[in-house]
Amino acid sequence: AQTVTQSQPEMSVQEAETVTLSCTYDTSESNYYLFWYKQPPSRQMILVIRQEAYKQQNATENRFSVNFQKAAKSFSLKISDSQLGDTAMYFCALKSFGNEKLTFGTGTRLTIIP
Amino acid sequence: DGGITQSPKYLFRKEGQNVTLSCEQNLNHDAMYWYRQDPGQGLRLIYYSQIVNDFQKGDIAEGYSVSREKKESFPLTVTSAQKNPTAFYLCASSNFTGYDMNTEAFFGQGTRLTVV
Numbered sequence: 001a002q003t004v005t006q007s008q009p010e011m012s013v014q015e016a017e018t019v020t021l022s023c024t025y026d027t028s029e030s031n032y033y034l035f036w037y038k039q040p041p042s043r044q045m046i047l048v049i050r051q052e053a054y055k056q057q058n059a060t061e062n063r064f065s066v067n068f069q070k071a072a073k074s075f076s077l078k079i080s081d082s083q084l085g086d087t088a089m090y091f092c093a094l095k096s097f098g099n100e101k102l103t104f105g106t107g108t109r110l111t112i113i114p
Numbered sequence: 115d116g117g118i119t120q121s122p123k124y125l126f127r128k129e130g131q132n133v134t135l136s137c138e139q140n141l142n143h144d145a146m147y148w149y150r151q152d153p154g155q156g157l158r159l160i161y162y163s164q165i166v167n168d169f170q171k172g173d174i175a176e177g178y179s180v181s182r183e184k185k186e187s188f189p190l191t192v193t194s195a196q197k198n199p200t201a202f203y204l205c206a207s208s209n210f211t212g213y214d215m216n217t218e219a220f221f222g223q224g225t226r227l228t229v230v
Binding site (some may be wrong): 033044050059096 | 145147149154155156157158159162168170172195202204208210211217218219221222224
């Protein structure tokens with residue numbers, strides 16, 4: 001079985017500040033992908049960033065970066081220079097090689113305060 | 115344009131009736147998924163399919179059924195056995211996992227089902 005845990009139901013931060021969202025996971029597989037998705041009020045799911053477990057280097061996409069700690073099974077998302085448009089639900093997700101099951105966490109509601 | 119189309123956007127069902135939600139993709143993806151999202155909650159996996167004519171139960175499959183007769187289509191039926199079907203339903207598709215492959219899921223716009 002694979003599980004994804006997000007322990008921060010809600011967070012808020014001032015515009016232009018940096019915020020970190022936490023995610024831990026569990027899987028018996030050695031090869032897998034991790035994702036962060038954003039769901040704005042429109043409810044459209046948008047991929048923010050992905051990380052291949054076999055790669056040591058942390059993924060980065062513009063203002064978004066991850067801290068991937070494989071041994072600790074931790075996958076946090078850092079948003080730098082936060083913007084009002086970053087206000088959304090953020091979901092962490094796990095997909096293991098071979099079985100294609102895509103499992104999501106319960107999400108963190110992030111609010112950027114002007 | 116390539117993408118995933120869910121229909122209808124809003125659906126109303128009387129208690130005791132079955133209803134089918136449509137999901138079509140033209141991304142040539144092998145894997146497809148159905149998720150349920152309740153207010154303020156995460157995405158819970160109902161069913162997923164890796165290939166045509168094959169599918170697996172997710173974490174909350176009771177009261178739901180699916181079929182995968184074509185690669186492009188993965189309809190979800192909400193049966194009368196589902197005790198609390200009012201929710202937002204999301205369909206997704208993806209490539210198979212593999213080294214250096216884009217395997218992220220792409221999502222439809224969702225269907226809001228309400229039991230009246």
